[in-house]
Amino acid sequence: MDRPELADFLRRCRGRLGPADVGLAGSPRRRTPGLRREEVAQLAGMSADYYARLEQARGPRPSRQMLAALARALRLTADEHDHLFHLAGEVPPREPGGGRHVRPGLLLILDRLHDTPAQVLSDIGDVLAQNAMAAALHGDVSARPPAMRNIVRRMFTDPEGRAALPAEDFERVARSHVAQLRAVVAARPKDPRPAALVAELRAASPLFARLWTDHEVAVRRSDVKRFRHPVVGELTLDCEVLLSAEGDQRLVVFTARPGSESCQRLQLLRVVGLQDLSVS
Structure with missing residues:
Protein backbone atom coordinates (compact mmCIF):
# COMPACT_ATOMS: atom_id res chain seq x y z
CA MET A 1 0.00 0.00 0.00
CA ASP A 2 1.43 3.37 -1.05
CA ARG A 3 0.00 5.62 1.67
CA PRO A 4 1.49 8.96 0.46
CA GLU A 5 0.32 8.44 -3.13
CA LEU A 6 -3.10 7.23 -1.98
CA ALA A 7 -3.47 10.28 0.26
CA ASP A 8 -2.48 12.65 -2.55
CA PHE A 9 -4.87 10.98 -5.01
CA LEU A 10 -7.79 11.19 -2.59
CA ARG A 11 -7.12 14.87 -1.86
CA ARG A 12 -6.95 15.76 -5.55
CA CYS A 13 -10.10 13.84 -6.43
CA ARG A 14 -11.95 15.48 -3.55
CA GLY A 15 -10.74 18.92 -4.60
CA ARG A 16 -12.15 18.71 -8.10
CA LEU A 17 -15.72 18.01 -6.92
CA GLY A 18 -18.25 20.52 -5.63
CA PRO A 19 -21.41 19.82 -3.62
CA ALA A 20 -23.62 20.18 -6.70
CA ASP A 21 -21.56 17.50 -8.48
CA VAL A 22 -22.65 14.88 -5.94
CA GLY A 23 -26.17 16.06 -5.15
CA LEU A 24 -25.38 17.94 -1.92
CA ALA A 25 -26.57 21.41 -0.96
CA GLY A 26 -23.90 24.08 -1.38
CA SER A 27 -22.66 26.45 1.29
CA PRO A 28 -21.55 30.06 0.67
CA ARG A 29 -18.86 29.85 3.38
CA ARG A 30 -16.46 27.48 1.65
CA ARG A 31 -12.91 28.80 1.99
CA THR A 32 -11.42 26.28 -0.44
CA PRO A 33 -12.82 24.57 -3.53
CA GLY A 34 -13.92 20.96 -3.47
CA LEU A 35 -15.84 18.75 -1.11
CA ARG A 36 -15.13 18.66 2.59
CA ARG A 37 -13.66 15.51 4.07
CA GLU A 38 -16.80 14.82 6.07
CA GLU A 39 -18.89 15.07 2.91
CA VAL A 40 -16.80 12.41 1.17
CA ALA A 41 -17.05 10.25 4.28
CA GLN A 42 -20.82 10.67 4.30
CA LEU A 43 -21.10 9.70 0.64
CA ALA A 44 -18.87 6.66 1.16
CA GLY A 45 -20.61 5.51 4.35
CA MET A 46 -17.54 5.74 6.59
CA SER A 47 -16.52 7.83 9.57
CA ALA A 48 -15.02 11.25 8.93
CA ASP A 49 -12.06 10.36 11.17
CA TYR A 50 -11.28 7.23 9.13
CA TYR A 51 -11.35 9.17 5.88
CA ALA A 52 -9.22 11.98 7.34
CA ARG A 53 -6.53 9.46 8.34
CA LEU A 54 -6.46 8.11 4.79
CA GLU A 55 -5.82 11.61 3.45
CA GLN A 56 -3.13 12.12 6.07
CA ALA A 57 -1.31 8.93 4.94
CA ARG A 58 -1.71 7.31 8.34
CA GLY A 59 -4.84 5.25 7.95
CA PRO A 60 -5.14 1.45 7.91
CA ARG A 61 -5.35 -0.40 4.64
CA PRO A 62 -8.92 0.03 3.35
CA SER A 63 -10.95 -3.03 2.47
CA ARG A 64 -12.03 -3.72 -1.10
CA GLN A 65 -15.57 -2.80 -0.13
CA MET A 66 -14.35 0.51 1.29
CA LEU A 67 -12.34 1.24 -1.86
CA ALA A 68 -15.41 0.63 -4.00
CA ALA A 69 -17.41 3.02 -1.81
CA LEU A 70 -14.70 5.70 -2.13
CA ALA A 71 -14.67 5.27 -5.92
CA ARG A 72 -18.42 5.89 -6.03
CA ALA A 73 -18.24 8.83 -3.62
CA LEU A 74 -15.47 10.53 -5.63
CA ARG A 75 -17.13 9.79 -9.00
CA LEU A 76 -14.04 8.03 -10.33
CA THR A 77 -13.78 6.82 -13.90
CA ALA A 78 -13.02 3.15 -14.56
CA ASP A 79 -9.29 3.92 -14.94
CA GLU A 80 -9.23 6.00 -11.75
CA HIS A 81 -11.12 3.25 -9.95
CA ASP A 82 -8.39 0.75 -10.89
CA HIS A 83 -5.68 3.24 -9.89
CA LEU A 84 -7.26 3.63 -6.46
CA PHE A 85 -7.15 -0.13 -5.95
CA HIS A 86 -3.53 -0.31 -7.07
CA LEU A 87 -2.46 2.43 -4.64
CA ALA A 88 -4.12 0.52 -1.81
CA GLY A 89 -2.20 -2.63 -2.75
CA GLU A 90 -5.25 -4.39 -4.18
CA VAL A 91 -5.90 -5.97 -7.55
CA PRO A 92 -8.85 -4.20 -9.20
CA PRO A 93 -11.88 -6.44 -9.66
CA ARG A 94 -12.05 -8.04 -13.08
CA GLU A 95 -15.60 -9.15 -13.58
CA PRO A 96 -17.08 -10.66 -16.74
CA GLY A 97 -20.17 -8.50 -16.46
CA GLY A 98 -22.39 -6.66 -14.01
CA GLY A 99 -19.50 -4.79 -12.38
CA ARG A 100 -20.12 -2.97 -9.11
CA HIS A 101 -18.29 0.21 -10.15
CA VAL A 102 -21.07 2.64 -11.01
CA ARG A 103 -20.41 4.48 -14.24
Missing part, protein backbone atom coordinates in the same frame (compact mmCIF):
# COMPACT_ATOMS: atom_id res chain seq x y z
CA PRO A 104 -19.88 8.24 -13.75
CA GLY A 105 -22.60 9.07 -16.28
CA LEU A 106 -25.24 7.24 -14.25
CA LEU A 107 -24.02 8.87 -11.03
CA LEU A 108 -24.17 12.29 -12.69
CA ILE A 109 -27.84 11.79 -13.49
CA LEU A 110 -28.54 10.32 -10.03
CA ASP A 111 -26.97 13.35 -8.33
CA ARG A 112 -29.35 15.71 -10.11
CA LEU A 113 -32.55 13.94 -9.10
CA HIS A 114 -33.34 15.72 -5.85
CA ASP A 115 -37.12 15.35 -5.63
CA THR A 116 -37.78 11.82 -6.84
CA PRO A 117 -36.46 8.39 -5.78
CA ALA A 118 -33.74 6.93 -8.02
CA GLN A 119 -31.14 4.21 -7.66
CA VAL A 120 -28.56 2.38 -9.74
CA LEU A 121 -28.86 -1.42 -9.93
CA SER A 122 -26.73 -4.14 -11.44
CA ASP A 123 -28.54 -6.37 -13.87
CA ILE A 124 -28.89 -9.08 -11.21
CA GLY A 125 -30.48 -6.67 -8.72
CA ASP A 126 -27.63 -5.37 -6.54
CA VAL A 127 -28.30 -1.80 -5.38
CA LEU A 128 -25.06 -0.01 -6.25
CA ALA A 129 -26.07 3.58 -5.44
CA GLN A 130 -29.20 5.43 -4.37
CA ASN A 131 -30.17 9.02 -3.77
CA ALA A 132 -31.66 10.28 -0.52
CA MET A 133 -35.23 9.96 -1.79
CA ALA A 134 -34.68 6.31 -2.72
CA ALA A 135 -33.27 5.68 0.75
CA ALA A 136 -36.38 7.32 2.21
CA LEU A 137 -38.67 5.16 0.07
CA HIS A 138 -36.88 1.79 0.13
CA GLY A 139 -34.63 2.13 3.17
CA ASP A 140 -30.94 3.01 3.30
CA VAL A 141 -29.17 0.16 1.51
CA SER A 142 -25.84 0.94 3.21
CA ALA A 143 -27.38 -0.03 6.56
CA ARG A 144 -28.14 -3.59 5.35
CA PRO A 145 -25.82 -6.60 5.25
CA PRO A 146 -24.20 -6.87 1.80
CA ALA A 147 -26.31 -9.88 0.80
CA MET A 148 -29.53 -7.97 1.48
CA ARG A 149 -28.53 -5.16 -0.87
CA ASN A 150 -29.80 -7.35 -3.70
CA ILE A 151 -33.47 -6.61 -4.34
CA VAL A 152 -34.22 -10.06 -5.80
CA ARG A 153 -32.75 -11.93 -2.83
CA ARG A 154 -34.51 -9.59 -0.45
CA MET A 155 -37.86 -10.02 -2.20
CA PHE A 156 -37.80 -13.80 -1.90
CA THR A 157 -36.05 -14.28 1.47
CA ASP A 158 -36.73 -11.19 3.61
CA PRO A 159 -40.25 -10.62 5.04
CA GLU A 160 -39.57 -6.88 5.29
CA GLY A 161 -38.82 -6.73 1.58
CA ARG A 162 -42.06 -8.51 0.82
CA ALA A 163 -44.05 -6.20 3.12
CA ALA A 164 -43.04 -3.16 1.05
CA LEU A 165 -45.47 -4.27 -1.69
CA PRO A 166 -49.24 -4.79 -1.50
CA ALA A 167 -49.92 -8.52 -1.17
CA GLU A 168 -51.96 -8.64 -4.38
CA ASP A 169 -49.06 -7.16 -6.38
CA PHE A 170 -46.30 -9.36 -5.02
CA GLU A 171 -46.37 -12.28 -7.47
CA ARG A 172 -46.53 -10.00 -10.53
CA VAL A 173 -43.49 -8.04 -9.40
CA ALA A 174 -41.68 -11.19 -8.33
CA ARG A 175 -42.34 -12.75 -11.73
CA SER A 176 -40.81 -9.73 -13.47
CA HIS A 177 -37.62 -10.05 -11.38
CA VAL A 178 -37.32 -13.75 -12.18
CA ALA A 179 -37.80 -13.09 -15.90
CA GLN A 180 -35.07 -10.42 -15.78
CA LEU A 181 -32.69 -12.77 -13.98
CA ARG A 182 -33.40 -15.52 -16.51
CA ALA A 183 -32.31 -13.17 -19.32
CA VAL A 184 -29.08 -12.29 -17.49
CA VAL A 185 -28.13 -15.93 -16.85
CA ALA A 186 -28.48 -16.71 -20.56
CA ALA A 187 -26.56 -13.58 -21.60
CA ARG A 188 -23.61 -14.26 -19.24
CA PRO A 189 -23.12 -18.05 -19.16
CA LYS A 190 -19.47 -17.72 -18.02
CA ASP A 191 -20.27 -15.43 -15.07
CA PRO A 192 -20.85 -17.60 -11.97
CA ARG A 193 -22.70 -14.93 -9.96
CA PRO A 194 -26.11 -14.94 -11.70
CA ALA A 195 -26.17 -18.74 -11.71
CA ALA A 196 -25.18 -18.85 -8.02
CA LEU A 197 -27.97 -16.43 -7.12
CA VAL A 198 -30.49 -18.58 -9.01
CA ALA A 199 -29.30 -21.76 -7.28
CA GLU A 200 -29.52 -20.07 -3.89
CA LEU A 201 -33.04 -18.76 -4.44
CA ARG A 202 -34.35 -21.99 -5.95
CA ALA A 203 -33.29 -23.73 -2.75
CA ALA A 204 -34.54 -20.99 -0.42
CA SER A 205 -37.88 -20.02 -1.97
CA PRO A 206 -40.57 -22.37 -3.32
CA LEU A 207 -42.16 -19.38 -5.08
CA PHE A 208 -38.92 -18.54 -6.88
CA ALA A 209 -38.48 -22.20 -7.86
CA ARG A 210 -41.99 -22.29 -9.29
CA LEU A 211 -41.57 -19.06 -11.24
CA TRP A 212 -38.17 -20.15 -12.54
CA THR A 213 -39.65 -23.29 -14.10
CA ASP A 214 -42.06 -21.11 -16.13
CA HIS A 215 -39.02 -19.95 -18.18
CA GLU A 216 -40.33 -16.43 -18.75
CA VAL A 217 -37.78 -13.93 -20.10
CA ALA A 218 -38.13 -10.15 -20.04
CA VAL A 219 -35.77 -7.21 -19.53
CA ARG A 220 -37.58 -4.58 -17.48
CA ARG A 221 -37.69 -1.11 -19.00
CA SER A 222 -40.78 0.49 -17.49
CA ASP A 223 -43.54 -0.39 -15.05
CA VAL A 224 -46.12 1.02 -12.65
CA LYS A 225 -45.55 -0.14 -9.09
CA ARG A 226 -47.27 0.35 -5.78
CA PHE A 227 -45.33 0.69 -2.53
CA ARG A 228 -46.44 0.56 1.09
CA HIS A 229 -44.52 3.10 3.13
CA PRO A 230 -44.84 3.02 6.95
CA VAL A 231 -45.09 6.82 7.25
CA VAL A 232 -46.72 8.28 4.13
CA GLY A 233 -48.85 5.29 3.15
CA GLU A 234 -49.33 3.69 -0.26
CA LEU A 235 -47.75 5.25 -3.33
CA THR A 236 -48.40 4.39 -6.98
CA LEU A 237 -45.29 5.32 -8.96
CA ASP A 238 -44.19 5.13 -12.57
CA CYS A 239 -40.92 3.21 -12.84
CA GLU A 240 -38.58 4.09 -15.71
CA VAL A 241 -35.43 2.08 -16.33
CA LEU A 242 -32.46 3.64 -18.16
CA LEU A 243 -29.84 1.12 -19.29
CA SER A 244 -26.12 1.81 -19.43
CA ALA A 245 -24.45 1.42 -22.81
CA GLU A 246 -23.18 -2.03 -21.78
CA GLY A 247 -26.58 -3.01 -20.41
CA ASP A 248 -25.21 -4.38 -17.13
CA GLN A 249 -26.25 -1.40 -14.99
CA ARG A 250 -29.52 0.48 -14.92
CA LEU A 251 -30.77 3.71 -13.42
CA VAL A 252 -34.28 3.21 -12.01
CA VAL A 253 -36.34 6.37 -11.48
CA PHE A 254 -39.68 6.48 -9.66
CA THR A 255 -42.11 9.34 -10.38
CA ALA A 256 -45.69 10.14 -9.42
CA ARG A 257 -48.34 11.47 -11.76
CA PRO A 258 -48.68 15.28 -11.28
CA GLY A 259 -51.64 16.21 -9.11
CA SER A 260 -52.19 12.66 -7.86
CA GLU A 261 -52.46 11.62 -4.24
CA SER A 262 -49.21 9.72 -4.69
CA CYS A 263 -47.55 12.95 -5.84
CA GLN A 264 -48.60 14.62 -2.59
CA ARG A 265 -47.35 11.66 -0.59
CA LEU A 266 -44.05 11.71 -2.44
CA GLN A 267 -43.65 15.39 -1.52
CA LEU A 268 -44.39 14.49 2.10
CA LEU A 269 -41.81 11.70 1.91
CA ARG A 270 -39.24 14.22 0.74
CA VAL A 271 -39.79 16.21 3.94
CA VAL A 272 -40.34 13.42 6.46
CA GLY A 273 -37.98 10.85 4.98
CA LEU A 274 -35.04 13.20 4.52
CA GLN A 275 -35.47 14.48 8.07
CA ASP A 276 -35.24 10.90 9.32
CA LEU A 277 -32.08 10.33 7.29
CA SER A 278 -30.45 13.48 8.66
CA VAL A 279 -31.17 12.36 12.21
CA SER A 280 -29.77 8.88 11.65
